[in-house]
Amino acid sequence: EDQVTQSPEALRLQEGESSSLNCSYTVSGLRGLFWYRQDPGKGPEFLFTLYSAGEEKEKERLKATLTKKESFLHITAPKPEDSATYLCAVRLVVDSSYKLIFGSGTRLLVRP
Amino acid sequence: EAQVTQNPRYLITVTGKKLTVTCSQNMNHEYMSWYRQDPGLGLRQIYYSMNVEVTDKGDVPEGYKVSRKEKRNFPLILESPSPNQTSLYFCASSLGTAVETQYFGPGTRLLVL
Numbered sequence: 001e002d003q004v005t006q007s008p009e010a011l012r013l014q015e016g017e018s019s020s021l022n023c024s025y026t027v028s029g030l031r032g033l034f035w036y037r038q039d040p041g042k043g044p045e046f047l048f049t050l051y052s053a054g055e056e057k058e059k060e061r062l063k064a065t066l067t068k069k070e071s072f073l074h075i076t077a078p079k080p081e082d083s084a085t086y087l088c089a090v091r092l093v094v095d096s097s098y099k100l101i102f103g104s105g106t107r108l109l110v111r112p
Numbered sequence: 113e114a115q116v117t118q119n120p121r122y123l124i125t126v127t128g129k130k131l132t133v134t135c136s137q138n139m140n141h142e143y144m145s146w147y148r149q150d151p152g153l154g155l156r157q158i159y160y161s162m163n164v165e166v167t168d169k170g171d172v173p174e175g176y177k178v179s180r181k182e183k184r185n186f187p188l189i190l191e192s193p194s195p196n197q198t199s200l201y202f203c204a205s206s207l208g209t210a211v212e213t214q215y216f217g218p219g220t221r222l223l224v225l
């Protein structure tokens with residue numbers, strides 16, 4: 001069964017304390033992995049797309065990496081404004097059509 | 113401003129009363145999609161559309177209908193809502209299915225009594 005699992009469910013960091021969020025997947029026919037940020041009461045905001053193992057993308061304090069089985073979102077020296085829920089999703093090809101599967105997210109809280 | 117809009121933002125209804133949630137985007141995107149978000153279950157895709165008059169089922173299509181008569185609009189229709197369709201709904205659009213950033217709307221919170 002196609003599955004996307006994010007860990008940890010919640011993470012508390014002190015400002016400046018770097019860490020990583022994990023997104024592991026067991027799927028066939030992967031056609032991209034996406035990371036999103038979601039603030040309370042709002043829709044997800046796109047961060048990164050990764051297509052192949054070894055690929056890396058960076059944006060400010062965030063860096064996303066991809067292997068054949070998982071993706072990491074590294075947060076370097078986080079600030080309180082980085083507090084949000086981070087979602088990953090994988091896109092698959094199923095019977096010639098696309099399917100998107102989301103993980104349940106990691107709630108990140110960065111304390112000043 | 114590039115955006116995806118949804119209406120209404122909040123809706124309380126009763127079982128069996130047909131409703132439509134509208135979604136519109138102003139970015140000329142081909143791909144549009146509807147999701148529902150429930151605690152502990154994350155975002156699940158309901159339906160998607162790769163272009164005008166082309167729609168396909170996502171993971172949880174039961175009890176929902178969609179249409180794509182124009183490129184900018186992708187309404188979600190609940191013909192006979194039930195309490196298990198109480199959820200937070202998001203519409204999203206993107207330029208294509210291969211290389212895109214997917215833009216999400218602000219969400220519609222639906223309560224079915």
